[in-house]
Amino acid sequence: MKVMVMVKANKDSEAGVMPSQELLAAMGEYNEALVSAGIMEAGEGLKPSSQGARVHFNGKDRTVTKGPFIEINELVAGYWIWKVDSLEEAIEWVKKCPNPMEEASDIDIRPIYEMEDFEEVDTDGKCLDQEKTLRHTIAMQKAQVNNYLFFSGCCEEALAFYQTHLGARVDMLLRFNESPEPMPEGMLPPGYEEKVMHCEFAIGDMTIYASDGCGDEGAFAGFNLALTIDSEEEARRVFEVLADGGTVRMPLEKTFWSPLYGQVVDKFGMGWIVMLPPVA
Structure with a gap:
């Protein structure tokens, strides 16, 4: 089950009083324990209601009120989202929390509705399907897509070439003999111990992953890296x-979509599209 754990506001939090360094450190250690236990999914502190707003609904009417709000005991100063096995587990974790305020304070625990809770209403399952689709969409909106290149033994040479001529920046590089776990027997060709197991480098604003792979990975077929240059x-x-x-x-030449466009395969077998940005 998921629960929202809410730290109730008080006059100090509504006044924007910052926590002491000791309390901030204690809460940091508590959050680390939550993360290590695998139950914390999110957690944030909220600024005072004086920096927020409230929208009141009455039929089709909408009324906006700027903070601060006078009902301090009804306001929330911060929250966590936890995934726990039971309400009792959440209670035990809250009891371990440092007092989040310098004075007496309260923390509320509220179970979060799951779509399965609406089965009696969602009789045909359409709302559940919609919810699943939305969750997939949200997850993919946060996903990152990077190119991963296998250079079949010449990764380091390619990196040096790209550093010299394309201004590549190598952020990390791990060799097979530096792996925290030994390679399975027979996986690497002879002499590959010092080859690149994994590296990350950037050209412009593009991050690229690369490796020597475990032998002949074949040519880079079916895709190119597109490099747009202003000059x-x-x-x-x-x-x-x-x-x-x-x-x-x-060859580089003018096209209807770019003032200059060309395609080339470098000596490492990597295909490149080099182009100027379209004219507005």
């Missing part, structure tokens, strides 16, 4: 560098 001079320089030792599939 024509720089675009031509980059294209020539990538074409050196590689293959030009489409």
